[in-house]
Amino acid sequence: MNKQIIFKKRPIGFPDESTWSLETTSIPEPKEGEVLIQHHYISLDPAMRGWMNDNKSYIAPVGIGDVMRAGSIGKVIKSNNHPSYKVGDCLTGWGGVQQYVTTDGKGWHKVDDTIAPMPLFISTLGMPGMTAYFGILEVGKLKEGDIVLVSGAAGAVGSVVGQIAKIKGCRVVGIAGGKEKCDYLVNELGFDAAIDYKSEEIYSALKKNCPEGVDVYFDNVGGEILDAALSKLRMHARIVICGAISQYNNKVRIKGPSNYLNLLVKRASMQGMVVMDYAKDYGKAAMEMGGWIVEGKLKSREAIFDGIENFYDTFGRLFSGEKKGKLILKVIEE
Amino acid sequence: MNKQIIFKKRPIGFPDESTWSLETTSIPEPKEGEVLIQHHYISLDPAMRGWMNDNKSYIAPVGIGDVMRAGSIGKVIKSNNHPSYKVGDCLTGWGGVQQYVTTDGKGWHKVDDTIAPMPLFISTLGMPGMTAYFGILEVGKLKEGDIVLVSGAAGAVGSVVGQIAKIKGCRVVGIAGGKEKCDYLVNELGFDAAIDYKSEEIYSALKKNCPEGVDVYFDNVGGEILDAALSKLRMHARIVICGAISQYNNKVRIKGPSNYLNLLVKRASMQGMVVMDYAKDYGKAAMEMGGWIVEGKLKSREAIFDGIENFYDTFGRLFSGEKKGKLILKVIEE
Known part of the structure; x- marks a missing residue:
């Protein structure tokens, strides 16, 4: 049956x-x-x-x-x-x-x-991995030396985003819930720092961990964390809107990002993505990510x-x- | 003295x-x-x-x-x-x-x-005109045939944005306050349509005037109008964040755009701009806009x-x- x-x-x-x-x-x-x-x-x-x-x-x-x-x-x-x-x-x-x-x-x-x-x-070789790959590289226009912030960092997409950014020579800060996940990001995945949004005040944690600001913010969560990230943008920063898990079960209207005018102050952009758009290049991406997995660079x-x-x-x-x-x-x- | x-x-x-x-x-x-x-x-x-x-x-x-x-x-x-x-x-x-x-x-x-x-x-040959020129052409990546929506459309920046978009072969809808301004946009500046946000409900007015959606939204106002525009984006639309006059005198926190997840749905982007960044090209822009003024195309x-x-x-x-x-x-x- x-x-x-x-x-x-x-x-x-x-x-x-x-x-x-x-x-x-x-x-x-x-x-x-x-x-x-x-x-x-x-x-x-x-x-x-x-x-x-x-x-x-x-x-x-x-x-x-x-x-x-x-x-x-x-x-x-x-x-x-x-x-x-x-x-x-x-x-x-x-x-x-x-x-x-x-x-x-x-x-x-x-x-x-x-x-x-x-x-x-x-x-990692399926949708979440593809989302991370095309999101950070194509939409986020990642460059070596960028300071990258990613929320939902211990999740299927976020963990790959952060690791790709490390492979590409960036400083990477992840946001996740709980000490165990944060330890995992830093100790096992090689993130430079992790913020536990459950125990840390997000604005002061960002100030401490991203003192020079953020070039690319990869957003999986929306809500207050997106607002906090907007307050830390560097000039010409890019925000990748991949999801907004904090808002999906809302009974009221979604909370929009109050700090969006920092896009103006920092000449920054916020762009949405849907992974299906990149279907024709999945094969190429899977090949590259498979290589990183074999080399032990991508877990x-x-x-x-x-x-x-x-x-x-x-x-x-x-x-x-x-x-x-x-x-x-x-x-x-x- | x-x-x-x-x-x-x-x-x-x-x-x-x-x-x-x-x-x-x-x-x-x-x-x-x-x-x-x-x-x-x-x-x-x-x-x-x-x-x-x-x-x-x-x-x-x-x-x-x-x-x-x-x-x-x-x-x-x-x-x-x-x-x-x-x-x-x-x-x-x-x-x-x-x-x-x-x-x-x-x-x-x-x-x-x-x-x-x-x-x-x-x-028009100073800051507001330059803001319009670089905002719509460079940040908005205007293309012939685009459907363009502009708020604050009777203002110093918005009126130039709309006229440039007309010159470039776009359909242009302006949002302004009051019948007199709306008549001015359509009858004197050649906009295809105008929405009076003071007397019309913005969502239904957009549905009527932009039935196929919007390729470029040039935002001078923020608030509810930005939210409404976000709900009408076409695929790969661009939002130019130039200002947010509805929010400047807020005593409470700025209202963020609740509909920002449409950036994801429509693979769209929202980008901020500051005119000073384009200072080295002011001369070129003034020359082109001066030409349009002389030809009677830009009022x-x-x-x-x-x-x-x-x-x-x-x-x-x-x-x-x-x-x-x-x-x-x-x-x-x-």
């Missing part, structure tokens, strides 16, 4: 248990030219919260009654004359939160799971939880911060 | 009469290598409000007890061996709100007041009020909207 997480009700604020239901259906049969994929892992990402709102955005909202949208990775277990994919191929795409999915292959791509474990392909950490039944609790960890690294749900039953 | 407006007290919110005092001193003598300039006109600009705050900004705040900072234009009436300037030369620079000033010439430049009336050199309107004694009331018109075109104070007594 195929266990699925079905989207039942648009949440206001943080999703509660009535938002989704776990349902069981029969395993679908691939039509002519399709394959059947058995999912091993599902990617859980903050962006999923945005897809639940009935807003115009960069992608249509998830429909009520649909399988919850998510990135995924798994193996072909049946092919009905698919022209390219055969049984045993490892594919990653947008399979949703379910154990099995059929597809004609559009939007999916094959990866070689003999060279790296599957979770890596939905983590990837996944927080893997087990069982599709635990989707709701696991999803909550995206926002509570109770996880280390890229949040992944293992859905294959062994 | 030299009448001066002296900055006495940093205002909280809108300046009141205790902010400045009118004082009289003797006309200064130019030192060796200096000239004495008699001011004819003083430029009154919204940016002056920002210079009164004791904040870090792109320029030091005006000191208490100093002559109020302002752009100005006047004629050399005495030279003490100045190497370049002689009696009768018309100079524009940062002379402050006073009738006479001495200078070694640094930061001043000579204009030819036989080809255009003096006020034009502190209006300039000045609202000239008379008498340094009326500085306080005249300054208020910057924020009340009770003026048409570039606000100028005539300080020469005839």
Whole structure:
């Protein structure tokens, strides 16, 4: 049977248990030219919260009654004359939160799971890694010697942003929640400094850790931290707007950045990005990042939880911060 | 004697009469290598409000007890061996709100007041015109066919922004306060449409007038109008942050743009500018804009009020909207 997480009700604020239901259906049969994929892992990402709102955005909202949208990775277990994919191929795409999915292959791509474990392909070599790579290099226009600040720094995107900036010869300061995460950034990922926003006052912590200001701020969180970062910009600074996790579960209107006029004072820019725009260059990026991983310059950490039944609790960890690294749900039953 | 407006007290919110005092001193003598300039006109600009705050900004705040900072234009009436300037030369620079000033010439430049009336050199051929020119062309990266939205559209900067965009083959919508200003934009300056923010609900007015969205938004006002514009961005739109007149007299924290996450949805950017950065290219810009004026493609309107004694009331018109075109104070007594 195929266990699925079905989207039942648009949440206001943080999703509660009535938002989704776990349902069981029969395993679908691939039509002519399709394959059947058995999912091993599902990617859980903050962006999923945005897809639940009935807003115009960069992608249509998830429909009520649909399988919850998510990135995924798994193996072909049946092919009905698919022209390219055969049984045993490892594919990653947008399979949703379910154990099995059929597809004609559009939007999916094959990866070689003999060279790296599957979770890596939905983590640093997948969307979060691509987001970090194109966000900091293309949108952030990173230059050697830049002072780089990144929020959500221990997360799937932020940790890669900071490490790429170190590889490129920058000073890197990360913002994360809790001493353990901050220690991880400095001691294991080689960040120059880390700010614990849970125990430190953000303005004075920035003053201490970025006394010369910031050339690039990579924002995953929005809210007060974005405002504080705006107050520390250097001339011609760039802010990359990648997300705003602090605001996704708001019941009231999003808090706009009060300090935005520092963009004027510092002739700075703030630019938004969506990773899908860079799809044609994913291969090149994966190659370069794969090289860094092999050389030990880029570390990837996944927080893997087990069982599709635990989707709701696991999803909550995206926002509570109770996880280390890229949040992944293992859905294959062994 | 030299009448001066002296900055006495940093205002909280809108300046009141205790902010400045009118004082009289003797006309200064130019030192060796200096000239004495008699001011004819003083430029009154919204940016002056920002210079009164004791904040870090792109320029030091005006000191208490100093002559109020302002752009100005006047004629050399005495030279003490100045190497370049002689009696009768018309100079524009940062002379402050006073009738006479001495200078070694640094930061001043000579204009030819036989080809255009003096006020034009502190209006469309001065700072506001330069701000419009470099803001829309360089920061806004204007392209033929763009849909351009400009706030403060009947003002010194906005009216030039819109006209340049028309010259470059764009569709232009202006936002201004009151029917008279809106009629002026459409009937005299050739804007495609105008929105009266005083009588129209801004979101529905934008929906009506920019049904396809906006490629470039040139923001002079901030606040709700910036938020509304953010909701109408097209893909890869550019927002030029030139000012935020709606927020300058706030007693509370500036209202940040709640809709800033549309920068992400639309892969758009928001960039600040300060006109001084383009000083080396002023000459080129003045030449091009002068050409447009001669051809009748670019119209300039000045609202000239008379008498340094009326500085306080005249300054208020910057924020009340009770003026048409570039606000100028005539300080020469005839």
